[in-house]
Amino acid sequence: MINRLILLQSLDADGDLNNGIQITEAITEVVSENAGVISLDEAPEDFRTSLESVLATLEEGDAFTDPDPRPRRVREAADAVRHFERNLSEGVIVETTAGDLQGFGPDEDTWQFLGVPYGKPPVGDLRWQPPQPAEPWDGVRLATSWADQSAQNPTLESVNEGGMSEDSLYLNITTPRDADNLPVMVWFHGGSFSILSGNSMQYNNPDSLTTRGVVLVTVNHRLGPFGYIAHPLLTDESDYGGSGNYGQMDLVLALQWLQDNIAAFGGNPDNVTIFGQSGGGGKVYSLMNSPLATGLFHKAIVQSGSSPLDPESTPESSLADAEAIGTALFERLGVNTLEEARSLSWTDITQADLNDDIPRQTYRPNVDYYYQTKTYHQNVEDGMPSDVPLMAGATDGDYDSLRAALPIWLTQRSEQYQSDQFVYVFSRVPDGWDALGLKSCHGCELPYLFNYPAGMVQNYLLGLVLTPGGDQPEIGDLNGNGVSGTDGDTADIFASMAYGAEDEAVADLTMTFWTNFAKNGDPSTGSLAWPGYTLFNNTFMHIGPGGDAVVESGLEDALE
Numbered sequence: 001m002i003n004r005l006i007l008l009q010s011l012d013a014d015g016d017l018n019n020g021i022q023i024t025e026a027i028t029e030v031v032s033e034n035a036g037v038i039s040l041d042e043a044p045e046d047f048r049t050s051l052e053s054v055l056a057t058l059e060e061g062d063a064f065t066d067p068d069p070r071p072r073r074v075r076e077a078a079d080a081v082r083h084f085e086r087n088l089s090e091g092v093i094v095e096t097t098a099g100d101l102q103g104f105g106p107d108e109d110t111w112q113f114l115g116v117p118y119g120k121p122p123v124g125d126l127r128w129q130p131p132q133p134a135e136p137w138d139g140v141r142l143a144t145s146w147a148d149q150s151a152q153n154p155t156l157e158s159v160n161e162g163g164m165s166e167d168s169l170y171l172n173i174t175t176p177r178d179a180d181n182l183p184v185m186v187w188f189h190g191g192s193f194s195i196l197s198g199n200s201m202q203y204n205n206p207d208s209l210t211t212r213g214v215v216l217v218t219v220n221h222r223l224g225p226f227g228y229i230a231h232p233l234l235t236d237e238s239d240y241g242g243s244g245n246y247g248q249m250d251l252v253l254a255l256q257w258l259q260d261n262i263a264a265f266g267g268n269p270d271n272v273t274i275f276g277q278s279g280g281g282g283k284v285y286s287l288m289n290s291p292l293a294t295g296l297f298h299k300a301i302v303q304s305g306s307s308p309l310d311p312e313s314t315p316e317s318s319l320a321d322a323e324a325i326g327t328a329l330f331e332r333l334g335v336n337t338l339e340e341a342r343s344l345s346w347t348d349i350t351q352a353d354l355n356d357d358i359p360r361q362t363y364r365p366n367v368d369y370y371y372q373t374k375t376y377h378q379n380v381e382d383g384m385p386s387d388v389p390l391m392a393g394a395t396d397g398d399y400d401s402l403r404a405a406l407p408i409w410l411t412q413r414s415e416q417y418q419s420d421q422f423v424y425v426f427s428r429v430p431d432g433w434d435a436l437g438l439k440s441c442h443g444c445e446l447p448y449l450f451n452y453p454a455g456m457v458q459n460y461l462l463g464l465v466l467t468p469g470g471d472q473p474e475i476g477d478l479n480g481n482g483v484s485g486t487d488g489d490t491a492d493i494f495a496s497m498a499y500g501a502e503d504e505a506v507a508d509l510t511m512t513f514w515t516n517f518a519k520n521g522d523p524s525t526g527s528l529a530w531p532g533y534t535l536f537n538n539t540f541m542h543i544g545p546g547g548d549a550v551v552e553s554g555l556e557d558a559l560e
Contacts, residue, residue, distance in 0.1 A: 015066030115147030119169030179266020190278030194224035194360035221250035228363035231326030242368030281305015322366035393424035397439025428544030432498030502547030
């Protein structure tokens with residue numbers, strides 16, 4: 001049975017399992033000709049190996065139509081089984097403006113919808129163009145398979161779920177089965193503006209925020225050189241005299257889609273909170289500065305995503321700087337026209353950046369006179385397009401630059417800001433890592449926020465868990481299997497944390513704070529009042545000590 005699942009899912013013509021497995025005549029013919037090398041009685045790993053030659057033959061004959069130029073790979077056995085189980089589970093059909101969607105039940109309390117299209121694939125002539133709404137479909141479209149992650153450094157594909165291509169304008173929805181007009185929380189993933197994905201087991205954990213009475217949405221969008229470049233040729237081509245911000249426009253389109261459709265999933269389109277960490281926090285603040293996003297959300301949370309505002313920046317200099325980045329990209333690619341640039345594969349573009357060691361922080365939003373009409377500093381002075389209740393904070397072991405930036409950012413903005421602001425410092429680490437002298441790393445609040453302790457393991461593997469000296473802590477061979485945690489044994493990494501009851505209490509409290517803010521614009525609980533931040537009181541919530549949280553003042557000292 002497992003081998004049949006591997007075979008059928010590997011042979012799907014367009015690689016999109018949500019529109020059904022499509023086996024064309026050309027694929028059938030090649031498989032029939034190679035029947036002698038396919039034995040369903042083999043062990044799954046041996047079967048996968050024997051299937052590789054068949055897929056190679058199909059690739060040579062251009063039998064596959066998916067948007068990934070890389071050779072088709074044989075489906076992993078575990079992925080094939082999980083997809084099959086999702087389709088066998090109890091399902092539900094929801095009507096959207098583009099067509100009907102069939103989700104599945106990851107547990108008895110929740111419905112989940114994976115790979116929901118909100119935009120037309122931004123490929124070909126649509127590369128570096130504002131996004132267009134998804135095409136409608138006939139019948140019922142499945143929402144049981146992860147869509148592709150957005151094009152980026154291909155070596156990062158295994159960090160999250162699904163394949164990778166430019167066809168990535170999809171979102172995921174997790175909602176209580178009895179949801180009715182619930183607050184909606186829309187998550188934007190981190191990774192600067194260049195890498196990673198919303199297709200994460202952690203971010204879409206059904207045993208997290210939705211257990212507190214909210215609908216959870218995670219969004220994928222264009223990244224890096226596909227979502228955040230400007231170029232003089234693109235500026236000339238546009239009808240608004242600017243370019244850039246295509247990834248941010250994707251997020252606007254996703255929020256518009258939610259306004260039209262989230263009620264069908266039990267969400268309240270008039271109570272939408274956008275939140276994100278690191279680059280995701282930057283995406284949140286960018287949307288707060290965009291007139292295109294005004295009215296599409298009602299609260300915002302910026303986690304480790306603040307940076308000082310530049311009072312010297314002008315709209316002209318912002319666009320010119322972004323155009324210089326795009327010009328340098330075209331030079332690396334050896335192209336002179338948009339037609340040439342749009343004819344390249346996405347892997348040509350990502351490889352050019354890898355060859356030249358282009359930092360992922362290169363790509364970011366800019367003034368384009370359409371999505372963003374003013375600089376961030378100008379918006380503070382003139383009034384934010386979205387002056388909404390705001391939560392913001394950082395971890396006590398965050399990057400030095402982010403810890404230093406938060407007080408400066410608040411000082412620059414708070415006098416003019418009209419809505420309530422709530423500030424936090426997160427410091428909880430599991431006892432085992434506390435004993436190693438570790439602080440809460442960049443992103444180390446997320447396993448608590450999403451009730452997913454295994455997320456700490458990924459943080460370690462991504463090099464985010466560091467000693468005060470900036471080194472990765474040594475983790476030994478705790479289970480005696482011959483591979484240490486330092487060498488990548490995930491069981492050793494997890495065991496080294498000694499994640500326990502106090503961690504569970506902090507996860508419970510963190511989810512309560514965040515969802516209370518989404519519900520009411522105030523994160524306070526019944527037993528713990530969280531005062532709003534002002535320049536006068538300099539007050540913040542310290543989350544973590546002793547498995548609890550305490551109100552403190554003196555933000556700069558707490559983040560030293």
